[in-house]
Amino acid sequence: xxxxxxxxxxxxxxxxxxxxxxxxxxxxxxxxxxxxxxxxxxxxxxxxxxxxxxxxxxxxxxxxxxxxxxxxxxxxxxxxxxxxxxxxxxxxxxxxxxxxxxxxxxxxxxxxxxxxxxxxxxxxxxxxxxxxxxxxxxxxxxxxxxxxxxxxxxxxxxxxxxxxxxxxxxxxxxxxxxxxxxxxxxxxxxxxxxxxxxxxxxxxxxxxxxxxxxxxxxxxxxxxxxxxxxxxxxxxxxxxxxxxxxxxxxxxx
Numbered sequence: 462x463x464x465x466x467x468x469x470x471x472x473x474x475x476x477x478x479x480x481x482x483x484x485x486x487x488x489x490x491x492x493x494x495x496x497x498x499x500x501x502x503x504x505x506x507x508x509x510x511x512x513x514x515x516x517x518x519x520x521x522x523x524x525x526x527x528x529x530x531x532x533x534x535x536x537x538x539x540x541x542x543x544x545x546x547x548x549x550x551x552x553x554x555x556x557x558x559x560x561x562x563x564x565x566x567x568x569x570x571x572x573x574x575x576x577x578x579x580x581x582x583x584x585x586x587x588x589x590x591x592x593x594x595x596x597x598x599x600x601x602x603x604x605x606x607x608x609x610x611x612x613x614x615x616x617x618x619x620x621x622x623x624x625x626x627x628x629x630x631x632x633x634x635x636x637x638x639x640x641x642x643x644x645x646x647x648x649x650x651x652x653x654x655x656x657x658x659x660x661x662x663x664x665x666x667x668x669x670x671x672x673x674x675x676x677x678x679x680x681x682x683x684x685x686x687x688x689x690x691x692x693x694x695x696x697x698x699x700x701x702x703x704x705x706x707x708x709x710x711x712x713x714x
Contacts, residue, residue: 464493465694465696466493466690466691466694466696467493467494467694467695467696468490468493468494468495468548468690468693468694469493469494469495470494470496471494471495471496471547471548471693472495472496472498472543472544472545472546472547472548472594473490473495473496473497473498473546473547473548473549473550473693474497474498474499474500474539474543474546474548474549474550474587475487475490475497475498475499475500475549475550475552476500476501476526476549476550476551476552476553476579476583477500477501477526477551477552477553477554477602478497478499478500478501478507478510478521478552479499479501479502479503479506479507479510480501480506480510480652480653481552481650481652481653481682482552482602482647482650482652482682482685482686483501483550483552483553483602484510484513484682485682485683485685485686486550486552486682486685486686486689486690487499487510487514488510488513488514488515488686489683489686489687489689489690490686490690490693491514491515491516491519492515493690493694494516495516495547495548495693496516496517496518496519496543497511497514497519497520498519498520498521498522498539498543498546499511499519499520499521499522500521500522500523500524500526500539501521501523501524501553502523502524502525502526503523504521504523507521507522507523508521520539520542520543522535522539526553526575526579526583527571527574527575527579529574529578529579529582532579532582532583532586533582533585533586536583536586536587536592537586540587540592545591545592545593545594546587546592546593546594546597547593547594547596547597547598547693548597548598548599548600548693549583549584549587549597549598549599549600550599550600550601550602550689550693551579551580551583551584551599551600551601551602552602553575553576553579553580554575554576554602554620555571555572555575555576555617556614556617557571557572557576557614557616557617557620558613558614558617559613559615559616560612560613561613561615564615564616568616569615569616569619572616572617572620573616573619573620573623576617576620576621576624577620577623577624577627580601580624580627581627584599584631584642587599588635588638588640593638593640595638595639596639596695596698597638597639597640597641598640598641598642598643598692598693598694598697599628599631599640599641599642599643600642600643600644600645600689600692600693601624601628601642601643601644601645602644602645602647602685602689603621603624603625603644603645603646603647603704604617604618604621604646604647605646605647605648605706605708605711605712606618606621607621607622607624607625607646607704608622608646608712609711609712611671621646624644625644625646625704628642628643628644628702628703628704629702631702632701632702633702636701641692641697641698641700641701642701642702643692643697643700643701643702643703643704643705644703644704644705645685645688645689645692645704645705645706645707646704646705646706646707646708647680647684647685647707647708648675648680648706648707648708648709648711648712649671649672649675649679649680649709649711650679650680650681650682650684650685650707651679651680651681651682652682671711674710674711674714675708675709675710675711675714676709676710676711676714677709677710678709679709680707680708680709684707685707688705688707692705
């Protein structure tokens with residue numbers, strides 16, 4: 462039987478690969494034949510994820526994506542070692558839960574820099590000449606929060622809405638180079654970020670309403686990884702500039 466989602470011989474960079482959806486995506490991509498290039502702050506966690514990958518030729522690089530001004534040099538050095546990329550996944554992010562009255566410019570900038578600005582800078586760098594192969598696919602992990610409000614999540618929701626808007630522009634600009642750009646928009650997925658949401662919202666009506674609206678139940682990281690693997694593969698060659706929900710029905714309820 463033909464495997465529609467085939468990533469054999471593709472080199473895929475995953476930023477934010479040390480845990481949660483990023484780690485699960487890296488593991489799945491390796492099972493589908495890809496060579497992985499993993500990036501995150503914590504070297505010990507990157508090492509642990511790398512040990513779970515199938516196949517050979519994987520690499521990992523500790524790097525803090527908050528260092529926006531160092532991303533370009535870092536990526537150049539990485540691709541010199543790994544060769545041109547066939548795909549990139551941006552899974553890095555911080556929740557940034559903070560009431561509006563406490564959302565000062567520095568706190569807003571911190572969330573936007575990690576969740577949005579670093580994504581844009583990585584896309585800019587990996588789509589330069591000799592950095593990618595024809596047919597490259599880029600996937601950013603956004604959120605249903607880009608389309609709905611949450612208490613104390615002004616910064617986070619804004620950063621995800623910015624990502625979704627940006628990929629629509631990037632998709633048009635990068636299409637002549639054979640590059641596709643999309644986002645996936647998870648609903649409530651059982652990750653560390655979900656635990657942070659629960660710790661903040663507790664038993665509030667806002668928290669419970671969101672859980673109840675996701676009528677197919679809570680998601681797992683593999684649910685998001687499956688959608689990303691599809692978007693990275695040639696099976697999705699006509700999909701670009703899209704934001705695809707992996708939300709258990711939340712946005713339709």
